[in-house]
Structure formats: C-alpha cells, structure tokens
Amino acid sequence: MLLPLHVEALVKRFGRTRAVDGVTLEVRNGECLGLLGPNGAGKSTLIRSIAGRVIPDSGRIAIFGAPAGSGAARDSLGWIPQELALYPRLTCRENLASFGRYNGLGGEDLDRNVAQCLKWATLSDRAGDLVKNLSGGMKRRLNMAAGLIHRPKLVLMDEPTVGVDPQSRNHIFEMIEQLRREGVSIIYTTHYMEEAERLCDRIAIIDHGKIIADGTNTELVRSAFGSRSEVIAHFTGAPELIATWVAGHGGQAVDGEAQFSIDHPSAIGALLDAAAQAGLDVADVALRKPNLESVFLQLTGRELRD
Amino acid sequence: MISAIIRTAMVSLRRDRGALALAFVVPVVFFSIFAVIFGGQRDTTPKVAVILVDEDHSRASQRLIEGFQREGSLNVKTRPDAARGVEQPEYTAASAETAVKSGIAPVALIVPRGFGDNPISFGAGADRSRVQMLEDQSDMVAPQVVAGLLQKVAMTSMPDLMAEQGYQYFDRFAGLTPEQRERIDRSMTTLRALEQDGTIARAADGGLISVARRSVVGEKKNNPMVSFYAAAIGVMFLLFTSTGAAGSLLDEAESGTLDRVLSSRVTMTRLLIGKLTYNTLLGFSQLTLMFVWGWAVFKLDFWSHIPGFVVMGVITSIAVGAFGILLASVSSTRAQLGALSTLLVLVMSAIGGSMFPRYLMPEKMQKAGLATINAWAIDGFTKVFWRDEPVSHLWPQVLVLAGVAVVLFAIARRLARRWEYA
Known part of the structure; x- marks a missing residue:
C-alpha cells in the first residue's frame, strides 16, 4: 500500500x-x-x-x-x-x-x-x-x-x-x-x-x-531524559552566589529559577540539604516529569531564533 | 510633540517610493508634457498638413501654391508620399478628397480651372473662380488656419495680379482713358518686375479669394468631438481600471491566497489568462457603457457602428488588460502599483491623445504618442465613428494592439515566475 x-x-x-x-x-x-x-x-x-x-x-x-x-x-x-x-x-x-x-x-x-x-x-x-x-x-x-x-x-x-x-x-x-x-x-x-x-x-x-x-x-x-525528572527551585539570595552553586551541582539557572535533572524523586532531599549548607534559602521547589516542551528545549536550546 | 509627528511622517514618506513619486515626480512630468504641448517650445509647434491641387496650372495658381509652400506653419503636400521609392502622381480633386477622408491631411485646397483668369473677386459676381476647400471637421484648428492663410498668401504672393485684377474691374465698370490705360500698364510691368526679383514686400493688404468650403468627413455628425472623447476618456479609465483589477494578484500574493490557488489544479499561466479575460470583459463593458451613454445623451451614432466598435473595443480591452497584468507583475505591493500606474497612465494618456487631440501636439510628441495604447485605440475608434471606415481598414490598429497585448502578456508571464515557485 x-x-x-x-x-x-x-x-x-x-x-x-x-x-x-x-x-x-x-x-x-x-x-x-x-x-x-x-x-x-x-x-x-x-x-x-x-x-x-x-x-x-x-x-x-x-x-x-x-x-x-x-x-x-x-x-x-x-x-x-x-x-x-x-x-x-x-x-x-x-x-x-x-x-x-x-x-x-x-x-x-x-x-x-x-x-x-x-x-x-x-x-x-x-x-x-x-x-x-x-x-x-x-x-x-x-x-x-x-x-x-x-x-x-x-x-x-x-x-x-x-x-x-x-x-x-x-x-x-x-x-x-x-x-x-x-x-x-x-x-x-x-x-x-x-x-x-x-x-x-x-x-x-x-x-x-x-x-x-x-x-x-x-x-x-x-530518549531525551530516560526516567529522570526535573526539579525546579527558586532561591533567595545573591544571584551570583545562586548561579555558582546551581552550576556546581549540575543544574541550570534560567530566568531566576534553578533547574536540575534527577534520577529518582528521593534525590530531591539531598539537593535541598546541600543548598541549606551553602546558605541558600529555598523559596519554593517543584518536581516535574519531563514533557514534550522539555524535550523540545533540550534539543533545540533556549536561544531566541528570530 | 508636533515635531515628532512631522518627523514620523517625513521618515515614512522617505521610505515610501510610491508616495514620493506621486508627490514629486508625477507633477513635474505632467507639467513638462503640458509645457511642451502648449508652451514655449515654439520651434516644435505642429505644422498643419494641407493638400494642394492645381487644376488651373496658370501663373496665378502656381504663385498661390508657391506662396503656400513658403508658409513655415504648413506642411504642403501636392502629391502622396513616395511608395517604395516611386514618386506618386500629383493629387487630383478626387484623390485629395479620399486623402482627407482617410485622415492623411485635415484640409485640401483645390484651385479650379479658370482661377488664373479671375483670381480675386469682389462681390458675388458670376465670374468668381472659387477655390474648393475640403475639410475634416475632427480637426477643429486646421481648416481655420488654412482659410486664413489662403487670404494672406493671396495678398502676399501675387500683388501684381491683385492690382491688375483691380484695374480690370475699374476699367469694366468705370472706364479708363487710353492714356490712363497706358500709364497703368507701365506701372504693372514695373510691379511684375519687382515681384519677380523679390524686391516687393510680401506683406500687402486688401483683396479676397472666394472659397467654397465643404466638409468631407463628419458632415452628417451631430457632435463631432463626442466619439473622440468617448474613446479617449474611455481608454484612459480602462487603463486605471485594468491596473486596479490586476492588483488583485498582489492582494492574493500577500494574503497567501495565491499560494493556495497555485497548489490546486490552477497553473500560473491559466491564472493569468483568467485574469486577462476578466480584465478584457471588464474593459469592454466599461467602453460599451461610455459609448451607449454617448448615444443616449450626446446623440453619438453608436448603433450603426457596432461591428467596428466590437473589434476596437475587444482589442483595446485585451491590450489594456495585458498592460494591467504587466504592471501588477512588476510591482511588489499595492502601494507601488498605485504609484506606478498613476504615473504611467497619466503620461500615456497625455501624450497618447486621451486628454487633448494629438494633432495639437508638436510633431515629435505626436510620433512619441504612437508608443502608447491610447493613440492606437483612439485612432481606431476615430476610423470607425468619425471616418465611417469599414472594419477591414482597422487592421493596422488591430495588429499593433494585438502585438502589444502579446508582448506585454509574455513579459508579465515571465515576471510572474517569482510567485510560481521558490
């Protein structure tokens, strides 16, 4: 056919x-x-x-x-x-x-x-x-x-x-x-x-x-994320300090929020402990399963195209 | 704040080439055209064509014709233009009449046999030898010019004949003594000698030549200029309408409709032929309305010229339709099309005879007018409605307009490839 x-x-x-x-x-x-x-x-x-x-x-x-x-x-x-x-x-x-x-x-x-x-x-x-x-x-x-x-x-x-x-x-x-x-x-x-x-x-x-x-x-x-999940967190404090800490823990600071990819939801506790030890205050935190938009941004990047 | 508004408007104008052209180019071009036609370019003032037929072959008739040939404002023709290098025989009364009817010249003067016996006349005596003047009333200027010049030439070119004629009248009605006759004859001999060696001034006054004027074209027309203006104005507005209608191509390209149409079974060639056919129908309807209105309101003789009207109406509409599609194909936007079409249509209409008859223009501009659709269309309609010529006589106009249509459409089709594929 x-x-x-x-x-x-x-x-x-x-x-x-x-x-x-x-x-x-x-x-x-x-x-x-x-x-x-x-x-x-x-x-x-x-x-x-x-x-x-x-x-x-x-x-x-x-x-x-x-x-x-x-x-x-x-x-x-x-x-x-x-x-x-x-x-x-x-x-x-x-x-x-x-x-x-x-x-x-x-x-x-x-x-x-x-x-x-x-x-x-x-x-x-x-x-x-x-x-x-x-x-x-x-x-x-x-x-x-x-x-x-x-x-x-x-x-x-x-x-x-x-x-x-x-x-x-x-x-x-x-x-x-x-x-x-x-x-x-x-x-x-x-x-x-x-x-x-x-x-x-x-x-x-x-x-x-x-x-x-x-x-x-x-x-x-x-294909893009396997079984991993995304953690989205907002911290209060000096932006430079936040950015340095996020980068040091494998995350990305985007538009004032920190994004991390974790293998299992239980890993979120260790991440928050590390932030507290570094002197960062957590304003809010969310766990998100990756979706099509995550895949799209992961593959095509976040830079403006027009 | 006001300065900001002015600045914004000026920047917008500077970037809108169409508006700039309408504001600054069109007025200058138009002014120049009118100045050339009616203004200071005196050396190119149009010459009035006049056909002269000498049936008398007397000294007086030859002097009269020589006098006409000396007139700088006239283009005197005594024989048709040479055909393939072969000189044609001189005009006769009959061939001169045919030439006036076919528009070769707007006036013909026929100097009849016996003119030399009695070149001038006082009163309406039986001995009057009347010069025949054949006129084409579609030219309102030329017959008046020639009639006036005839009297002037008679005065300036043969003063001795005038004097001789005067003394013969005096002798016949009042009587002269033999001594007086001898003295006058001596004076006449001197006068002839002065005339022959060119000493005599070419400005004299007094005397009359009797003229019989006859319209050989348009003598039965109710209103001589109505058919001219029906065609002239009709073609000008046809050009505007056609470019406007063809502009739908640009609208469709901008809205994406053209892409959708071309993704269907419609090809670009079919689309353009469809647009051309529509433009032709629209133009023909517009011309029909103009001429029917001319018949209803201005007594234009429309119904007895239907075949010629249909031929000229259709071919003119096709040529104008192709012109509109070409302009749309050249333009990128509606605004650009508007400016370009306004400029071209007004210029074409001015030099092509849509605003005033081409015979009023300098010769060079009359020739330049032949590069316009207007001139050929108006000439064709004039043949039909003014000269009552048969449809077969329209072949030059039909051929030229058809050729123009084919060439313009072919160029438009080539340019339209930009919409066809990427």
Missing part, C-alpha cells in the same frame, strides 16, 4: 543557506504527524515543498506515490496555510465553491462538498456571510474547510490555531479529530506543544533543516 507521504533526502538551498538539509520523513495511513521546530528551522520550506510550491534542489517527495506538484499529488493533498488565504469579499459558500472549482470540482460534487465542509466547520448558518464580517475563529475554520473542499487524503495543517480563543481552538481540535476518525492522514505544524501532545501520533522535530528527533511523545521523552 502506498504511503500518504514519503520524503527522502530532501535538500533545498536559498543562496548559501540550506533551509532543508537532507530530510527523510514518512507519514503512514491515517496517521497524524506533528512537525515541530523553532522559527527558521525549515518547517515552512518543507511544508511548501510537499505542497509543490517549492522546487527542491535534490531529494524526492512522493504523495501516494506521485511526485509533489503533479496533478495526482495535488488531487490527494489538502493545504491549510497559516495565513487566512480566503477572498474577503466573497461569502463562505462562494469561497468554498471557488476553491472547489480550482480543484476541478463541479456540479453536484461541488454542491455536496461545499455543504459538507460548511457543516464540518460549523458554518452552515453563516454560509451567506461575507468572510470579512466573520470572527477570527470562524475565519480559521473556513480557512481549514477551504483546504479540504476536494476531500484530500493527506492534509498539511500549518499552525491552524494561531490567534484564536480557547473555545475556537477546542472546536478546531474536534474538527481535526473527526478527520482522523475518517482516516485522513495529517501533517500538523504548531508551536503549541500541548496541541502536538493531544493530536499527534508521532512527532518530528526539525532544526537547522534537519530532523533531529522522530517518534511518539513517550519515545521522545524517554
């Missing part, structure tokens, strides 16, 4: 920058793959390459066996860009019908798909409203519906929840979960780790154009 997506040794350069540097990736049938990475890591170039909008310098992209950008690949692929790529002076129905026609639909098929997409996006009662008059959440949902108007089997979702309120975000999650129940394969890019944890079967982390980690959420945490 053909894979929804197979990317092999993909390279794309812009001048001297290798935006995508030998990426190999696959998406299985019915799978939701989370694609995470800091700004400028190469996510957008990779997504646009899959959508056929960027021509790679080398490597191969196959969508259900068809080369990216080919007619068959376009028919199988839905793209939901981060921007609200809609016609503001057209109604919801007119927008969906336009994108349906661009994808070769017509007649009853078009009418049926428009009605289904409106229902999926909970916009049936706003079908005749101009897009420019919709709320931010409605526009986001319509933006998603426009990418699905031709019923693709593989969907690229580029940060579909940017700028929406928690209610709309939750609604969008339900829409995506409905798609997953229908067997649609998804590539989902986001900066919200909890979204990836909730929605994605598998997560790939990309940085500097390379895939630096790939696996389920549990696999990624285990």
Whole structure:
C-alpha cells in the first residue's frame, strides 16, 4: 500500500543557506504527524515543498506515490496555510465553491462538498456571510474547510490555531479529530506543544533543516531524559552566589529559577540539604516529569531564533 | 510633540517610493508634457498638413501654391508620399478628397480651372473662380488656419495680379482713358518686375479669394468631438481600471491566497489568462457603457457602428488588460502599483491623445504618442465613428494592439515566475 507521504533526502538551498538539509520523513495511513521546530528551522520550506510550491534542489517527495506538484499529488493533498488565504469579499459558500472549482470540482460534487465542509466547520448558518464580517475563529475554520473542499487524503495543517480563543481552538481540535476518525492522514505544524501532545501520533522535530528527533511523545521523552525528572527551585539570595552553586551541582539557572535533572524523586532531599549548607534559602521547589516542551528545549536550546 | 509627528511622517514618506513619486515626480512630468504641448517650445509647434491641387496650372495658381509652400506653419503636400521609392502622381480633386477622408491631411485646397483668369473677386459676381476647400471637421484648428492663410498668401504672393485684377474691374465698370490705360500698364510691368526679383514686400493688404468650403468627413455628425472623447476618456479609465483589477494578484500574493490557488489544479499561466479575460470583459463593458451613454445623451451614432466598435473595443480591452497584468507583475505591493500606474497612465494618456487631440501636439510628441495604447485605440475608434471606415481598414490598429497585448502578456508571464515557485 502506498504511503500518504514519503520524503527522502530532501535538500533545498536559498543562496548559501540550506533551509532543508537532507530530510527523510514518512507519514503512514491515517496517521497524524506533528512537525515541530523553532522559527527558521525549515518547517515552512518543507511544508511548501510537499505542497509543490517549492522546487527542491535534490531529494524526492512522493504523495501516494506521485511526485509533489503533479496533478495526482495535488488531487490527494489538502493545504491549510497559516495565513487566512480566503477572498474577503466573497461569502463562505462562494469561497468554498471557488476553491472547489480550482480543484476541478463541479456540479453536484461541488454542491455536496461545499455543504459538507460548511457543516464540518460549523458554518452552515453563516454560509451567506461575507468572510470579512466573520470572527477570527470562524475565519480559521473556513480557512481549514477551504483546504479540504476536494476531500484530500493527506492534509498539511500549518499552525491552524494561531490567534484564536480557547473555545475556537477546542472546536478546531474536534474538527481535526473527526478527520482522523475518517482516516485522513495529517501533517500538523504548531508551536503549541500541548496541541502536538493531544493530536499527534508521532512527532518530528526539525532544526537547522534537519530532523533531529522522530517518534511518539513517550519515545521522545524517554530518549531525551530516560526516567529522570526535573526539579525546579527558586532561591533567595545573591544571584551570583545562586548561579555558582546551581552550576556546581549540575543544574541550570534560567530566568531566576534553578533547574536540575534527577534520577529518582528521593534525590530531591539531598539537593535541598546541600543548598541549606551553602546558605541558600529555598523559596519554593517543584518536581516535574519531563514533557514534550522539555524535550523540545533540550534539543533545540533556549536561544531566541528570530 | 508636533515635531515628532512631522518627523514620523517625513521618515515614512522617505521610505515610501510610491508616495514620493506621486508627490514629486508625477507633477513635474505632467507639467513638462503640458509645457511642451502648449508652451514655449515654439520651434516644435505642429505644422498643419494641407493638400494642394492645381487644376488651373496658370501663373496665378502656381504663385498661390508657391506662396503656400513658403508658409513655415504648413506642411504642403501636392502629391502622396513616395511608395517604395516611386514618386506618386500629383493629387487630383478626387484623390485629395479620399486623402482627407482617410485622415492623411485635415484640409485640401483645390484651385479650379479658370482661377488664373479671375483670381480675386469682389462681390458675388458670376465670374468668381472659387477655390474648393475640403475639410475634416475632427480637426477643429486646421481648416481655420488654412482659410486664413489662403487670404494672406493671396495678398502676399501675387500683388501684381491683385492690382491688375483691380484695374480690370475699374476699367469694366468705370472706364479708363487710353492714356490712363497706358500709364497703368507701365506701372504693372514695373510691379511684375519687382515681384519677380523679390524686391516687393510680401506683406500687402486688401483683396479676397472666394472659397467654397465643404466638409468631407463628419458632415452628417451631430457632435463631432463626442466619439473622440468617448474613446479617449474611455481608454484612459480602462487603463486605471485594468491596473486596479490586476492588483488583485498582489492582494492574493500577500494574503497567501495565491499560494493556495497555485497548489490546486490552477497553473500560473491559466491564472493569468483568467485574469486577462476578466480584465478584457471588464474593459469592454466599461467602453460599451461610455459609448451607449454617448448615444443616449450626446446623440453619438453608436448603433450603426457596432461591428467596428466590437473589434476596437475587444482589442483595446485585451491590450489594456495585458498592460494591467504587466504592471501588477512588476510591482511588489499595492502601494507601488498605485504609484506606478498613476504615473504611467497619466503620461500615456497625455501624450497618447486621451486628454487633448494629438494633432495639437508638436510633431515629435505626436510620433512619441504612437508608443502608447491610447493613440492606437483612439485612432481606431476615430476610423470607425468619425471616418465611417469599414472594419477591414482597422487592421493596422488591430495588429499593433494585438502585438502589444502579446508582448506585454509574455513579459508579465515571465515576471510572474517569482510567485510560481521558490
């Protein structure tokens, strides 16, 4: 059976920058793959390459066996860009019908798909409203519906929840979960780790154009931290003294808090005793199991990227 | 605080090339165009083309024609331009009329047989030899200029004939003694000698040449300039509308819609052809509205010129549509497109004849106008509505505008590759 997506040794350069540097990736049938990475890591170039909008310098992209950008690949692929790529002076129905026609639909098929997409996006009662008059959440949902108007089997979702309120975000999650129940394969890019944890079967982390980690959420945490836990502590006292002591005990001082990695929760007592002997007062202390965000920061670092 | 506001505005203006061009380039360019057309460049004042036909071949008619040829403000044609190096025969009354109808010259003067027997006339006597003046009313200036110059040339180029004619009138109606006749004949001989050696001043006064004026183009038109301005203004606004409509490409590129469209089955070539077709339909509708309005309100004879209107309307709209898409392809932002299109459309309209007829312009500017869509479109519409020429005569305009459309569209398609792939 053909894979929804197979990317092999993909390279794309812009001048001297290798935006995508030998990426190999696959998406299985019915799978939701989370694609995470800091700004400028190469996510957008990779997504646009899959959508056929960027021509790679080398490597191969196959969508259900068809080369990216080919007619068959376009028919199988839905793209939901981060921007609200809609016609503001057209109604919801007119927008969906336009994108349906661009994808070769017509007649009853078009009418049926428009009605289904409106229902999926909970916009049936706003079908005749101009897009420019919709709320931010409605526009986001319509933006998603426009990418699905031709019923693709593989969907690229580029940060579909940017700028929406928690209610709309939750609604969008339900829409995506409905798609997953229908067997649609998804590539989902986001900066919200909890979204990836909730929605994605598998997560790939990309940085500097390379895939630096790939696996389920549990696999990624285990791979990065094993069975270790994080201790977060706040001390009162001279910052220089705190920083020196934290570094001397294998921790990191970040934004006024000290972070330590311990093998077992019982090790926390010894750590606090050592702090007291060094003359540091503990304001508060917390034990945290590592999560996807911990993995992400561990792998990509904490420096700003933009 | 106020100085901070001014500083912010000035910095913004400095970084907005479009606004800078509108503020400082467009006014200067426009001023220069108007100054060249109407102002101090006297050495390039347009010459009035006039066709002269000498049917008389008398001394008087030759002197009259020579007088016209000495007029610096006239471009006198006595025969058509040489074709492939072969000199053409002199104009006849019939060929001169055809030439005026086809717009080669706005005026033709025909000096009839017998003119030399009686070159000037006083009153409406039977012996009047009337010079025929054939006019094209679409040029409101040239016939007036030529009519005035005809009298002036008669006065200045053949004073001896004037005097001789005057004394013959006097002799016929009042009578002269033989002695008086002899003295006058002696004076006339002296006068002819002075005229022949150029001693005589070329400024004289008095005398009349009888002229029969006839419009050979537009004589049945209700309002001579309506069709001109319907086309002229129509094309100018077509250019504005087309660039505005093509600007949707930039909106779509900015919003990401273009990316989404191009990830569907729509290719860039199909997208641009779709935009061009839309621009053409929009432009044709706009022109139709202009001409129907001209018919309804200004009695423009629209309905009997439908085939010619459709041909010129469609080809003009295609050329203008391609122009709009090219400008959108060149521009990076809507603001840039706005500034660029305002500058180009106003300049094209000024030198292309959308604001005032090109025959008012210096010859060099008239030629420069041929580089604009406006000039070719207006010429075509003038052929249809003014000269009542058949559709087959529109081939030069159709060919040029079609060529312009193809070239502009091809360049736009090439430039649009920046949106196509990265």
